[in-house]
Amino acid sequence: MNDAVAITLVGVFGITGSLLMLFSAIAMFRVRDALSRINVFSPATGLGMPLIVAAAYVYDLHAEGFSWGSLLMAVVAVLCLIIVSSVGSNTLSRASVLSGQPVYRKTVPNRLASPPAGAVDEDPDAPKEPEEPTGRS
Amino acid sequence: MIIVVSICSIILAAAVIVGLVRVLTAKDLGSRAVISDLMYFSAIGMLTMFGITVSSSIVLDAIFLSSMVGILATIALSRILTRGLR
Numbered sequence: 001m002n003d004a005v006a007i008t009l010v011g012v013f014g015i016t017g018s019l020l021m022l023f024s025a026i027a028m029f030r031v032r033d034a035l036s037r038i039n040v041f042s043p044a045t046g047l048g049m050p051l052i053v054a055a056a057y058v059y060d061l062h063a064e065g066f067s068w069g070s071l072l073m074a075v076v077a078v079l080c081l082i083i084v085s086s087v088g089s090n091t092l093s094r095a096s097v098l099s100g101q102p103v104y105r106k107t108v109p110n111r112l113a114s115p116p117a118g119a120v121d122e123d124p125d126a127p128k129e130p131e132e133p134t135g136r137s
Numbered sequence: 138m139i140i141v142v143s144i145c146s147i148i149l150a151a152a153v154i155v156g157l158v159r160v161l162t163a164k165d166l167g168s169r170a171v172i173s174d175l176m177y178f179s180a181i182g183m184l185t186m187f188g189i190t191v192s193s194s195i196v197l198d199a200i201f202l203s204s205m206v207g208i209l210a211t212i213a214l215s216r217i218l219t220r221g222l223r
Binding site: 073094 | 138141142144145148149151152153155156159164165166167168170171172174175178179181182185186188189192194196197198200201204205207208211212214215216218219220222
């Protein structure tokens with residue numbers, strides 16, 4: 001791989017990934033609540049960071065030549081970023097709902113705040129009514 | 138290579154600065170947790186670009202390890218949000 005190809009690939013991957021991170025940061029201003037912010041945060045970790053890993057791998061390929069260790073490390077890093085950040089986003093959104101962070105008032109229908117009409121929403125863990133005392137002594 | 142990597146670093150630094158401004162102006166704690174996560178990943182990107190600049194050979198190792206332990210910060214923040222409850 002000659003210099004021009006390496007620089008072009010690093011540039012395309014790196015600048016696209018960095019721009020995705022920047023656009024994600026700007027999008028944090030345009031949405032109004034924590035759940036939507038978690039939603040617009042996914043492009044940064046799902047596509048931006050893997051592109052930056054690709055840029056780093058192309059640089060490694062250019063500087064030190066091909067090796068299976070580097071390839072394995074890059075593939076595992078991409079898989080980790082996708083899987084781990086999905087699990088992390090899920091945990092964070094669950095925590096933000098459970099801790100009562102405000103939801104934007106124009107979010108309708110908000111099924112998290114009020115169940116849809118006709119839904120059976122009984123709490124299986126609710127304490128049962130005390131039974132009538134029978135004639136047991 | 139230097140020019141390309143500098144452009145990437147500048148864009149990522151801009152992302153961190155925008156995130157900092159948003160953390161200062163955010164009202165609720167959940168938004169702050171999300172934005173600090175975004176800043177963490179931007180910092181990993183800046184570390185990678187710095188490694189490419191100085192021709193380091195551990196660029197992939199650094200990004201590999203930091204992508205694996207990145208979930209710890211997120212889970213710690215979510216546990217803090219719920220006051221330790223799951």
